[in-house]
Amino acid sequence: MKPFQYARARTLVDAAQITAKEDAIPIAGGTNLLDLMKLQVETPDELADINRIGFGEIEDSDDGGLSIGALATNTATAVHSRVRSDYxxxxxxxxxxxxxxxxxKATTGGNLCQRTRCYYFTNIDQPCNKREPGSGCGAIDGIAKLHAVLGTSSQCIATYPGDMAVALSALDAQVKIATPQGGERTVPVQDFHCLPGDTPWRENVLEAGEIITAVTLPPPVSGTQIYRKVRERSSYAFALVSVAAIIELKDGKFSRADLAFGGLAHKPWHDPRITEALVGQVPSSELFDRxxxxxxxxxxxFGENDFKIPLARRTLHAVLEQATEDAA
Incomplete structure (x- = not known):
């Protein structure tokens, strides 16, 4: 591991000032960052510990929704009574x-910002445009079993590995971001992550010195909520395909169908055309095919990951069948 300076940020201003530096990175739980530092993939000159700046609370929002602090742990979020009942x-x-x-240890903000688990990204002896722009993408003609089949480019076919952001995308959550100038901006989770295009090293919309402060959920809705993750083993494995779905039926027809997909792209995949195709229609196998x-x-x-295409079709079918049965 490369030697680095360590600074403990006491306030949001401290954190913004430190992380605005070219080779400085914020650290909270460190569950992804420290692994990458050990592998020499991440080589920051300075780490800014942001664990003492606040933003660890999970609180009701004025509009009836829920605000999840950026430093709330994944465990605290998953077991929170309102998350369990409403989301x-x-x-x-x-x-x-x-x-x-x-x-x-993992936090809300850190989970959103986790980096890909592509074999070529995490191995500094292999070509990777994400890690070393211009070196090429070894996965395109190499080991691509876990890689993307949607939104890829000639520069990168890596996938976003997380589960939480897939559910947040289906829920139409918003990311609150503090700017170095003392302001705040809000970005939909669906727009937070970037597709690789010609800049695969840019994985999200955060600018230098910006800090995620919270993720906000809209007021809860009725209907059936499902998260299905298809993976090679039953625990501690990344998704081959995952689907987050919020489905509601009225009078035997879809009145709500919000879906997001993991394991298929460089970001959680959300296609509003799917919702448009389902809402107002009677559930059927033909509709699910559409x-x-x-x-x-x-x-x-890309060869090894060709199976993901029919797998995604079958998984979507299964989720829609389960949701319509539960909602009936």
């Missing part, structure tokens, strides 16, 4: 990821 898809997604020990056709319209496999 169960989020609790299930969090509990589907990592281990209890990691969830005890939704899957929309989802996978531009899907492209």
């Amino acid at each position: 169960p898809v989020l609790a299930r997604a969090i509990l589907a990821g990592a281990t209890q020990q990691l969830r005890n 939704a899957a056709d929309i989802l996978l319209e531009d899907a492209r496999g």
